[in-house]
Amino acid sequence: MRVLEKELPLLETAAAWLLALLWIAPLAYAFWAAFHPAELATHFEPLAPLTLDNFRKAWTYAPFARHFLNTVILVTMILSAQLVLCTLAGYAFARFEFAGRDLAFGLVLVQLMVMPEVLIVENYRTMAHLGLVDTILGIGLPYMASAFGIFLLRQTFKTIPRELEDAARVEGCSMLGVLWRVYVPLARPTYLAYGLVSVSYHWNNFLWPLVITNSVNTRPLTVGLAIFGAPESGVDWAVISAGTLMAVAPLLIGFLLFQKQFMQSFMQAGIK
Amino acid sequence: MKNHVYGWLLLTPAAILLIGFTHYPAAATLIDSFFSTGTGLRPSRFVGLANYAALGDDPIFWQVLWNNFWFALGTIPTSIALAMLMAIWVNDRLPARALVRMSYFTPTILPMIAVANLWLFFYTPQIGLLDQLLARFGAPSHNWLGDPRTVMGCLAVMTVWKEAGFFMIFYLAALQSLPPELEEAAKIEGASRWYFFRRVTFPLLMPTTLFVLVNATINSFKLVDHLFILTKGGPDNASNLLLYYIYQVAFSFFDTAYAATLTVVLLALLASLALLQFQLVEKRVHYR
Numbered sequence: 001m002r003v004l005e006k007e008l009p010l011l012e013t014a015a016a017w018l019l020a021l022l023w024i025a026p027l028a029y030a031f032w033a034a035f036h037p038a039e040l041a042t043h044f045e046p047l048a049p050l051t052l053d054n055f056r057k058a059w060t061y062a063p064f065a066r067h068f069l070n071t072v073i074l075v076t077m078i079l080s081a082q083l084v085l086c087t088l089a090g091y092a093f094a095r096f097e098f099a100g101r102d103l104a105f106g107l108v109l110v111q112l113m114v115m116p117e118v119l120i121v122e123n124y125r126t127m128a129h130l131g132l133v134d135t136i137l138g139i140g141l142p143y144m145a146s147a148f149g150i151f152l153l154r155q156t157f158k159t160i161p162r163e164l165e166d167a168a169r170v171e172g173c174s175m176l177g178v179l180w181r182v183y184v185p186l187a188r189p190t191y192l193a194y195g196l197v198s199v200s201y202h203w204n205n206f207l208w209p210l211v212i213t214n215s216v217n218t219r220p221l222t223v224g225l226a227i228f229g230a231p232e233s234g235v236d237w238a239v240i241s242a243g244t245l246m247a248v249a250p251l252l253i254g255f256l257l258f259q260k261q262f263m264q265s266f267m268q269a270g271i272k
Numbered sequence: 273m274k275n276h277v278y279g280w281l282l283l284t285p286a287a288i289l290l291i292g293f294t295h296y297p298a299a300a301t302l303i304d305s306f307f308s309t310g311t312g313l314r315p316s317r318f319v320g321l322a323n324y325a326a327l328g329d330d331p332i333f334w335q336v337l338w339n340n341f342w343f344a345l346g347t348i349p350t351s352i353a354l355a356m357l358m359a360i361w362v363n364d365r366l367p368a369r370a371l372v373r374m375s376y377f378t379p380t381i382l383p384m385i386a387v388a389n390l391w392l393f394f395y396t397p398q399i400g401l402l403d404q405l406l407a408r409f410g411a412p413s414h415n416w417l418g419d420p421r422t423v424m425g426c427l428a429v430m431t432v433w434k435e436a437g438f439f440m441i442f443y444l445a446a447l448q449s450l451p452p453e454l455e456e457a458a459k460i461e462g463a464s465r466w467y468f469f470r471r472v473t474f475p476l477l478m479p480t481t482l483f484v485l486v487n488a489t490i491n492s493f494k495l496v497d498h499l500f501i502l503t504k505g506g507p508d509n510a511s512n513l514l515l516y517y518i519y520q521v522a523f524s525f526f527d528t529a530y531a532a533t534l535t536v537v538l539l540a541l542l543a544s545l546a547l548l549q550f551q552l553v554e555k556r557v558h559y560r
Contacts, residue, residue: 006455008364009465016361017368019354020375023433026390027378029401033393089286098279104287111294113546117494118515118538121522121531122297122304145289175278204383206497207515211523222385226500237393244389248382255381259374266380267441 034241054242063216067224074136075202081144090153091179111147117208134218139209156190157183193265221247304532323533335509336517344492346428354436359443377437384497391430417503420510439484446480486549
């Protein structure tokens with residue numbers, strides 16, 4: 001933050017507030033609908049009694065508990081695999097000279113543009129060959145080697161002074177020991193930023209999970225929510241609001257608690 | 273450190289997955305686009321450019337490409353303008369700044385599916401919020417998502433709501449890196465706020481704008497989740513987008529060869545955008 005900050009002119013302050021109200025309105029409206037009886041969803045009564053009925057209904061209409069579990073397993077699995085794979089690859093690119101390194105790095109960066117969801121047809125075929133259709137591993141596998149993670153960690157590792165590595169070597173650290181004791185601890189902010197982005201992305205990801213799953217036991221929250229919220233399902237608006245809020249609650253709460261960290265991480269993800 | 277073996281050993285696990293799920297499928301997609309879709313009776317065979325000829329004759333293909341263009345044109349400039357405005361506002365001191373900033377950014381962290389669920393209700397005929405609001409002014413009920421003339425507009429408004437806050441954070445970072453002396457100098461010169469924005473801030477934000485523009489365009493090709501809830505590409509493909517059409521061709525019509533051909537088009541579009549982005553990044557380096 002700058003030291004010298006200007007006061008926003010009054011008229012613009014009002015406009016900023018108005019836009020902020022407008023921007024939060026859809027979500028606020030969903031809150032209103034979710035906590036009130038269904039018949040109040042369409043007309044506004046400020047003193048109407050609150051109810052948790054819609055949440056109870058949503059929880060029983062769709063196997064939410066199972067979807068939650070699937071998403072948590074998925075997100076954890078992807079993130080842990082990403083952390084290991086990207087750390088190793090990032091270290092290789094940052095600190096080793098090997099034949100074909102620059103070409104290999106260029107090939108890694110291709111994935112920044114061609115995310116697995118663009119190649120749904122071929123990736124589905126591959127998963128069918130591997131027998132991984134309709135498994136949580138099948139959803140996660142294409143994302144585990146993340147070009148963004150490799151790139152981010154390579155940049156971070158490159159900024160760490162070599163003297164630290166040399167000192168650790170003198171102390172008798174092995175190659176992986178140096179990585180674990182010197183590089184990983186110093187890259188902690190990068191890991192945190194990357195973790196937030198990865199969890200948010202995969203918590204919200206939809207197209208590939210939809211394609212590769214076909215049973216309740218594997219479908220993550222987004223896919224469950226799409227089936228539940230589809231107009232054909234005939235579930236009323238208040239219940240859909242409640243279901244939607246439940247699905248987004250963990251990320252939303254996380255964001256409210258760690259606003260700054262979220263925004264900074266998302267920005268890093270965008271800039272690459 | 274010169275060590276070929278270690279370097280490659282460290283890289284191998286990631287390389288296997290990257291090749292398996294990015295490079296191999298991209299190459300396989302290209303090859304498949306020259307073959308026919310195999311069925312139980314007729315195995316797949318080489319057909320040369322026949323799939324591409326079919327693509328040229330497919331009116332739906334041209335329509336979805338056109339839709340992608342309108343979707344990008346309808347969402348990106350508005351999102352960017354709003355993002356700039358939001359950033360300029362929350363960069364200055366105003367009461368409840370944290371709340372205002374949070375409100376702008378919150379849609380970013382919601383999944384597109386949830387966003388579609390929320391907005392579906394606004395657009396529902398008669399009981400939807402939009403129709404209720406308009407009914408007060410005596411306007412007749414309208415099927416917003418069922419009318420080819422209004423459906424893209426509705427989806428665009430929703431997408432702007434979802435994306436503007438995300439672009440805001442890039443402008444916010446750029447604004448905070450601008451030297452405060454500029455503003456002081458402008459004040460001494462007696463420049464108006466609008467003049468200062470037009471002649472100083474806006475030009476200085478240009479690199480950020482270009483960067484956001486390219487990123488937003490790439491994003492607009494990947495953003496199709498909402499179609500599953502709101503329109504399924506309808507009515508009559510009026511809101512269909514390229515990636516959603518690929519999904520339909522592959523998993524509803526089971527024509528994998530044609531889906532591969534469509535994917536090649538999408539890959540080519542993304543590749544050219546990435547090249548553009550790469551050149552922009554190079555330029556940005558020269559700035560500093």
